[in-house]
Amino acid sequence: MSYRFADRTKMFKTSAIREIAGMIQKKGSDVISFAGGNPFEHYFPHEEIKRAFEKVFESGKGSLQYGMTPGFMPLRELISERVKSKGISAKPEEILLTTGSQQAIDLFSRIMLSPNDVVLTENPTFLAAVQAFESYEAKVVGVSGDKDGMDPEDLEKKLKQHQPKFIYVVPTFSNPEGKVWSEERRRALLELAYKYNTLVLEDDPYGDIQFHEEETYTPIAAMDEQKSQVVYTGSFSKTVVPSLRIGWVTGPAPVLAYMSQIKEAADLMSSPLNQQALYYLMTEMDLDAHIRMLTKQYYQHMSVMQDYLKTLDGDLVSWNEPKGGMFLWANVHESINTTELLAKILDHGVAYIPGAPFYVENPQQNTLRLNFTHSSPEKIKIGMERLTAAFLQSLK
Amino acid sequence: MSYRFADRTKMFKTSAIREIAGMIQKKGSDVISFAGGNPFEHYFPHEEIKRAFEKVFESGKGSLQYGMTPGFMPLRELISERVKSKGISAKPEEILLTTGSQQAIDLFSRIMLSPNDVVLTENPTFLAAVQAFESYEAKVVGVSGDKDGMDPEDLEKKLKQHQPKFIYVVPTFSNPEGKVWSEERRRALLELAYKYNTLVLEDDPYGDIQFHEEETYTPIAAMDEQKSQVVYTGSFSKTVVPSLRIGWVTGPAPVLAYMSQIKEAADLMSSPLNQQALYYLMTEMDLDAHIRMLTKQYYQHMSVMQDYLKTLDGDLVSWNEPKGGMFLWANVHESINTTELLAKILDHGVAYIPGAPFYVENPQQNTLRLNFTHSSPEKIKIGMERLTAAFLQSLK
Structure with missing residues (x-):
């Protein structure tokens, strides 16, 4: 047929x-x-994860039941604390747990993109994000840049020209370029996002793997004091293990509300079992x-x-x-x-x-x-x- | 803003x-x-799940790495065997693992539905499926029926009138009505699906909880000998535990290929850890x-x-x-x-x-x-x- x-x-x-x-x-x-x-398996906190699951099982059969769509609240509380240390203010209720940060990218695209809408990205950029944007029939337009990040001039030109729904960036140790944006370029991006009423999707799966402790790379989300412009997503796939498939996202309340609503239709919830295990892992082990x-x-x-x-x-x-x-x-x-x-x-x-x-x-x-x-x-x-x-x- | x-x-x-x-x-x-x-927690195979996770951890650190988008192959092999016992022929490569069967419903909708496309459903029907269909701007039209299933006459009328993209049914112990379709109505639906070149999404999360052993409720997918018409989805949420979030789907090859491709953009993969644990559970425990x-x-x-x-x-x-x-x-x-x-x-x-x-x-x-x-x-x-x-x- x-x-x-x-x-x-x-x-x-x-x-x-x-x-x-x-x-x-x-x-x-x-x-x-x-x-x-992939991360290197040899460094996986194998024993600690094993013990974390034991803790979950000790907590009783209720741990195996359905959970809430936005995720296990005690884990959301821990993530809220972690992002605070990066300068981002997000209450636990403002954290949505996802199946890896890929799902955060996809759910955000789903609530934002109608056919022919435009997304601005770095060029080159993370391919699986582009796959998600294009799957909603959006057009992806690259913004030119250099080692310090997007060129604000080209960005402004393209904001005017395309009125994009959002700008997608990986400003800290990007994939594929491995580069880190300067503070100045981050601020310039945010100012332009305000000026042109455009959201920013800041994807930060690698930010924790920072080689030079003395340097500071402020997330763009931390600069967004009005909490109106930046949707920020992170992941435990690189810092704990990939197989838990736990990512998370925070952002403006109306954005999160829609994302949470559509997550219900998308998969009802990510594994509550894994979320509980990660919670115990983070309380028992020094993740930092x-x-x-x-x-x-x-x-x-x-x-x-x-x-x-x-x-x-x-x-x-x-x-x-x-x-x-x-x-x-x-x-x-x-x-x-x-x-x-x-x-x-x-x-x-x-x-x-x-x-x-x-x-x-x-x-x-x-x-x-x-x-x-x-x-x-x-x-x-x-x-x-x-x-x-x-x-x-x-x-x- | x-x-x-x-x-x-x-x-x-x-x-x-x-x-x-x-x-x-x-x-x-x-x-x-x-x-x-929700299922009753008291019946959860708590100890068996605990042991299954121990097995996964014993298998080494590789179990915590990224897996393949369509899922852990040994589990897909076991599911292939299980559906065979229901009369459905599906090779392991023809099984896509999902985050609960809700994700199967959503991914299928995503590859099928453009705005204003029509989906035919029972009336009443499973609400979260309708949420998924409507989130892609599809129109949902109810087909009248009785205790034995959809009325073939009304179904044919609506197939002619709406040229729907697919018919969504829960023919075995449906939600909300808890009813089971007669063999005759199942065949009638499939014949009409062939006649009008319309796919069937058969949702079967409850089929295993069958009170009268002597009765036989053949899945519509088992009647689809050409394997061209029926997309069949199942879940372990009701028979094992919900918190693993493991569902699966099988169907015509071109449908599965697109679903697997879009799953990559949607969340890259469901938890490989949980899939491995379910595999060990099913090999160590008598699930039947x-x-x-x-x-x-x-x-x-x-x-x-x-x-x-x-x-x-x-x-x-x-x-x-x-x-x-x-x-x-x-x-x-x-x-x-x-x-x-x-x-x-x-x-x-x-x-x-x-x-x-x-x-x-x-x-x-x-x-x-x-x-x-x-x-x-x-x-x-x-x-x-x-x-x-x-x-x-x-x-x-």
Whole structure:
């Protein structure tokens, strides 16, 4: 039979990254992959999570029942305290728990976007967010920028031109670029958002993985003193474990009210069991100490990776040292197409993700993203030896 | 500021049932509520779930990592086997795991429904499904029916008139009516679905709670030998526990492909941890024996409830004995408005859900739904004593 699907399915895209991941997997397990975005399993607080679940089970059978759509209140209270330390004021009732921050992005898109609405994003930007925006038949327009964030001039031009529904940004250790916006650019964005009555979706899954303690990266949501403009989402997938699938979102009350209402239709609620376990984990374990450990370790991972890149000619490869997060973004010589190069590189038993798929327009073919969190430093060494050798050989 | 929400938000409805639940909660914990749809906690396989999670943690840190969007393959294999016993052929790759069956309903709606598309449903029907359909700006049209299911004549008339995208049905122990469709009506529906090139969404969260072992209720999906017409969704919320939030869906390959693709944008994946735990639970525990125990117990609950109703005059209240599921649906004398009556009944310390909110059109004001699974038989006795007394008193 011929199926009569919704119009929006025409906008569905297969993730280019998933296709590349499939290509890498086919090559077999010998390949050291810097392509994904997974945290390193070795650092997972395995014992602590096990004990947290024991606590939940000890608390009785009621813990296995349905919960409330917005989530387990004691966990929302803890998150409210955590964001306060970042300068964001959000009462527990103003925290909505989601199935990862991906669901927060999706639910927000669902209440905001009608067909042909515009979303402004960085270029390149996080691909799965673009997938969500486009699935509601929105148009995604890239704003140009540099290492400090979006260019306010180009942003203002595009705000005027497109009257977007919102601006999507990952200002702290972004995916894919791993960059961090300057304070000035953050403020400029917020001022323009006020001026043009446009919401900001600030996605902050990596913010806690900050390599330089002495630096301060104020969330844009913390600058939004009127609490009218910024929807802020975070996740425990990178700092605790991904498999709990716990993210959360806060923002202006009318936005949260709609998001909570539509979450009811979307999946009724995320797992109350996992939310309770995370609550016990956070009360029994020093999560901040764990994050400090993680950050210290990931800095070592990044340094190992970077040291190998430094052996290459600056004309061949250039990058800005990541100040946190999970990714190192590199430019290679403009004569090189990293998508074409990947096939050759794979033959050397190592993989990266070409940068092109992350662009919403004008893809830069000479870019690539390297993940430094998923592999051990030892594996990173081997992988980078292969990568640098393959680079040099491919360019002969 | 004034927020520019998506057009679809105009269609969002606050659940009338949730409002009533709030009203009941305000009355305090002395109220015995037959209003909700929760299973009885006392029967939860608490120890078995605890052990299942221990198994997951024993399996190593990898169990805490990201998984695949369609879900944990070994669990999909077990579900494939389970549905085979119901006559449905679905390979493991044809099973998509979701966050409860609510997410299956939502994802299917998302790939099918453009604004003004029509969905045909029973009338009354499951409210949260209607919420999902309407959130995509679809129109929901009720098909008339009787105790055996939808009236094929009215169904054909409405298929011609509306060319709906799909027909949504809960043919086995429906919510709210607790009824079970006859084999003949199931076949008639499927034939009409073929004839008018319309998909069927068969929602079967209650099918396993079947009171009379000797009877056979063939899923419509099992009759769809071409596997072209029926999307079938099930859940472990009623048979294991709700807090795992594990549902699943199977159906024609092009439908599943789109649903899996959009799940990636919706929440990337449901909790891989919970999926692994359910897998171990199902391999270590005899789930069918557990379901038989549940069924036997819930039959007792239902019988206790029904025995009290039998003390009332047949002119005052009538119902069809539920053959399974979680709900007893009753008609009271046509002079009685059950929404108005509820306030008085609540003063007696007992609650039900008026039937009117479940109707998509022509609400019958003299109907009500009683849940018999959430309370113990002892509590049901007390509640029903209050309810029958309150009924008689209110009608003086």
